[in-house]
Amino acid sequence: MTHNREFADLARQWRIAVADTGFVPMPMRELDRLLTGFLTRLAAAAVAEPVGVIDAADVGAELVRANLTDPQVLSRSFTALAPLAEIVAPHTDRLLDVLGALSRGYTEELLATRGRHLEMLHTATAEARNAAEIRFRVVFDNTTVAIGICDAEGRVVDANPALRAMLGLPLARLRGRPVADLVHPDDRGELHSRIAGELMAAGEGTLRLELRYAHDDGGEGWAAWAVTLVPESAARAAYLLIVGEDTTQRRALQTELHRQARHDPLTGLPNRRQLIDTMAELIDAAAPGDRIGLGFLDLDGFKAVNDTHGHGTGDRLLTAVATRLARHAEPELLARVGGDEFVVLFPPPCDIHRVSVVAERLLEAVAEPIPVDGLLLSISACLGAVVTAVSGTDAEHLLDAADTGLYRAKAAGPNRWVLHTPRADVRPVAVAENTVLD
Incomplete structure (x- = not known):
């Protein structure tokens, strides 16, 4: 990809965002060139197959070596790098993995550097015990x-x-x-x-x-x-x-990185990783007979919004939709797991009535026009759901079952949802006849 001018402009904004966090032992022009190179590598990592997480982690480590070690560097960098999503389109969703790898590389190098400094101090202290008092x-x-x-x-x-x-x-x-x-x-x-x-x-x-x-x-x-x-x-x-x-x-930084690794940077919702971890905990703690619910929701016509109004408007629409869904899904856990895909988790005890009530609420919430950038945008959604015994299952199988229901709901038309009812004598991923409700 050729985005030299865009990278140069974005690198300058990145430098402005982080340069005042500490002493950087190089001229500003040299720092601009360094950050431009980093942007090129991050963009290449996002479009690589598989995603170039190793190179992205190296970029994080090199930020530390450039003496950008203030705890604000990461948060300011993520804000400054937001326009990178449009540069790497249509691979925007993979940018989260790239930024996560950058965070890990940055943290590991920062901790290693501090460890070396502390070791040097311990050495100096040991020498001082045996040296002159002065x-x-x-x-x-x-x-x-x-x-x-x-x-x-x-x-x-x-x-x-x-x-x-x-x-x-x-x-x-x-x-x-x-x-x-x-x-x-x-x-x-x-x-x-x-x-x-x-x-x-x-x-x-x-x-x-x-x-x-x-x-x-x-x-x-x-x-x-x-x-x-x-x-x-x-x-x-x-x-x-x-x-x-x-x-x-350092502990605050680790806590923030832990939060970032488990939350979607655009909407602030839990991401797929946190969803899987939460489901695994529920499965481990489940008693015989406990039932769990899962709803896989996908927006209808979101690509048309991006194509017509641009990715910036699309991102703001997603944020507004996420806010609505979170409000109407409470107290259930809502996660964003992909571009315009969301999952709602119903912990035990759960039954079909509980899932149906929330599913109807979510579809109605999305169907109401949403004001974005002076526009009143109308979209709809489809939802695939599953209610099943939780003991002996695993998170990925449950997600697959709900995802299958989603595709059947989309095939039935917009603003629909499909409920899978697993047979009692088979694994939860097998389903009985679909129940389709408007």
């Missing part, structure tokens, strides 16, 4: 990682500026307090017991764990703590060296 103080006072020193009884003797800032306490209020006071009150028991049971019992070693901390203003955060028992020597008594790296932002 050399240790340079590291102690200037590092951004929290460091505390406690005596052999576990009482705080000293705390560097980073630790004092993390806890919001001056040194005078930290000195003499038990080491467990450095972490959140709910985690103090675990820290105390592990220091006593693992370090003190052995007389040496390092304990690593991730626990919360509490700021003096009432806020909370997370930190990765390394607690080392330094044995006594001829020149000094034994002491505890505590090193803490604030992991609050």
